Amino acid sequence: MVRTEELRKVFVDGKRGEVVAVTGATFEAKEGQILGLLGKNGAGKSTLLRMLSTVLTPTSGRAWVNGIDTQVDSSQVRQQLGFMSASTALYGRMSPREIFRYFGELYGLKGNQLTNRMNELIEKLEIGPYADGLCDKLSTGQKQRVNIARTLLHDPQVLFFDEPTSGLDVVMSQDVMSFVEDERKRGKTIIYCTHIMSEVDRLCDRVICIHDGELMGQGTVEELKAQTGKDTLEQAFLSIVGYKREVLA
Amino acid sequence: MNWTMIVFKKEWREMLRDKRVKKAMLFGPIFSVVLMMMMFGVIFSSVEKASKTTVYVVKGNRDKAVTGFIDMLDKGGMKVIDIDSVDAAKKGITKGDVRLALDFGKGMAASLAKPEPFILNAYYDPQEQKAQIALSVVEKESGMLSEGILKSILKEKGVDETFIKPLSVKRNEVKVGESSSSQFLVQLLPYFIVIWAFFGALSSASDLVSGEKERQTLETLLISPAPRNQIAIGKLLALIAASLTATSVSVLAIFVMYYLKLPFLQKVFENGLGLTLSGLFVIIITLVPTCALFGSILLAISSYAKNTREAQTYLSQASMFVTMPAAFSQIIGFTDFAQSEVVYAIPILNTANVIRNALMGRYDALGIVITISTGVLIATFAVWYSVKLFNKETILSRI
Known part of the structure; x- marks a missing residue:
């Protein structure tokens, strides 16, 4: 489970002064559920995930991952997490198997336990044919499969996906979403950042709309539609973030 | 858990697979030393001819x-x-x-x-x-x-x-050191050894942190349970290893050239190699902190830079600050600085001077201690700064 209380992050920029990236973020993501973070580019989704994954320290507020305070035991928090983003590259001069071993060791897996887990994921994600080739030679889809395997390697209880289908073709996007659904079935707590409405519609049990760093509305897709009186999630989202155009009127 | 060694092993493996790094770390020192020896061998034999x-x-x-x-x-x-x-x-x-x-x-x-x-x-x-x-x-x-x-x-x-000849001068050589290399080796080798300690690690430095920022692999690494200071130290060890490898290869190339006994190199090695075991020991103990110093400076630059291009700009500027004192070591014998204790407090030049003295069979204990202490002190500061940069949020947000 992931829980936050009034999380706020302010960056100090030499030219722009104080920039509020996230403010007043209070929410809860439950086990066996996918919580969608829906917002346009630059809304603060990635900053929020980075605070939860302890890469960034909140300016104020608190967050707990599986009951562990992110600012008290950040190493333990990271041990519980799996993080995947479409923009995350792989080490080009290493093979998928070597990358799995590297990250497996970083997460404390050893010997047979690590080898078995690697083999299990290589089989499940059909990485076998290219598991020993260099990552530089892999296609975008193959790289994304390797990325998913790397994320799931230590079988984390909490998973963060930051626009994981960005830049992928339709088939690969479907595969990624299937893996996310599988992990939900396994009882994982999942936070899924995206700006693609169809993905939210398909995957998310609950949605939070984030705009200019503020959480503007939360609930199930149906609840958001009902709250705004709109027929589609897209219209509901635009209404929540205050997008003014005649078509919405 | 020893995250430092996990990171070090991964970085070292990647370095050895990178053609640019291999060229800089292995082929560069060999090629330059062999070329230098051959060039001067040809010059000496031409003078003789x-x-x-x-x-x-x-x-x-x-x-x-x-x-x-x-x-x-x-x-x-x-x-x-x-x-x-x-x-x-x-x-x-x-x-x-x-x-x-x-x-x-x-x-x-x-x-x-x-x-x-x-x-x-x-x-x-x-x-x-x-x-x-x-x-x-x-x-x-x-x-x-x-x-x-x-x-x-x-x-x-x-x-x-x-x-x-009512007045004539009789030359009486006083043997100062245990044994001495030829003047040519004394002038050039310290420069080469120090230069390769820096340039051997240079090509991998930009890739190590700023490259990871650019490829967005650093975030994945920082989200792992490995503490940031251990990640930084693991990367630093890889740079030090590259630096030590390159400088050792340059020394090894000199040994190989000496033992090959090529005819045109007779004049270059006319006094033999002039390097005793104690000389070799002094060179090694001086080079280790120097390599640590170079490694930590390179890591600090790579950590500070937003991307590889920015890192390469800073690194090329840094290489000037390394090349100049190293180059000065070639002519220091013509100045009064060679015997001055002040030289031992000047980073890089001090290492080159200790190596120069070792090649002449001279060992100034105080000078060696000052040189090592200076190297360790500056390396410690640079490591502290690198780790500090790693622990800052800007390690990611300066992208």
Whole structure:
């Protein structure tokens, strides 16, 4: 489970002064559920995930991952997490198997336990044919499969996906979403950042709309539609973030 | 858990797979040392050959003295060829067929017997260095001949022949070190060893942190349970290993060149390698903190830079600060600084100077201690700064 209380992050920029990236973020993501973070580019989704994954320290507020305070035991928090983003590259001069071993060791897996887990994921994600080739030679889809395997390697209880289908073709996007659904079935707590409405519609049990760093509305897709009186999630989202155009009127 | 070693092993493996790093760490030092040795070997043997060059001698009266002189040149290795006239000899010099021509004129034997001054005309191109060398050989031979004649005249007149040189300087070499390399090695090797300690790790530095920022692999690494200071130290160890490897390869290349005993390198190694076990030990203990210093500076730059392009700009600027003191070590022997304790407090120059002294078989304990302490002190500061950068949020947000 992931829980936050009034999380706020302010960056100090030499030219722009104080920039509020996230403010007043209070929410809860439950086990066996996918919580969608829906917002346009630059809304603060990635900053929020980075605070939860302890890469960034909140300016104020608190967050707990599986009951562990992110600012008290950040190493333990990271041990519980799996993080995947479409923009995350792989080490080009290493093979998928070597990358799995590297990250497996970083997460404390050893010997047979690590080898078995690697083999299990290589089989499940059909990485076998290219598991020993260099990552530089892999296609975008193959790289994304390797990325998913790397994320799931230590079988984390909490998973963060930051626009994981960005830049992928339709088939690969479907595969990624299937893996996310599988992990939900396994009882994982999942936070899924995206700006693609169809993905939210398909995957998310609950949605939070984030705009200019503020959480503007939360609930199930149906609840958001009902709250705004709109027929589609897209219209509901635009209404929540205050997008003014005649078509919405 | 030892995250430092996990990160180090991964970085080292990646470095060894990178062609640019391999070139800088392995082939670069070998190539430059071999090239340098060959270049100077060729220069030295050319100088030697110049003293055994071909000389034209204008045909004319070949009396006993002229024949004797030509015999001396011949025994000295010069090839003497007869030429018809001075004009023909000058033409040969202009065309580059020969570098020196001698015209003995007439009556050399008679003049020397009287004795009265005799002029031997030498023709050469003053801009031609090999001609200057050949001329100096001829002048040396004529000087010896003159001295011989003078001695015999003095002897005939019952005067002690030592009066030829009422004042002379006797050279008495004082052995300072255990053993010494040739002057050439003493001047150049410290520069090469220090330079490769830096450049060996340079090519991998930009990739190590700023490259990870650019490829967005750093975030994944920072989200792992590994503490950031251990990640930083693991990366630092990889840079130090690259630095040590490159500098060791450059030293190894020198050893290999020495043991190959190539003919054209005889002059380069005329005093042997001049490196004793204690000298080697001093070089190693001085180089280790220097490599740590270079590694930590490179890591700090790579951590600070937003991307590889920015890192490469900073790294090229940093290389200037390393090259200059290292280059100064080549001429430090001509200055009073070589014996000054102040030099040992100047990073990089101090290492080069300790290596220079070790090659001369000299060990200044205080200097070595100051050099190591300075290196350790600055390396510690640079490591602290790198780790501090790693622990800052800007390690990611400066992208």
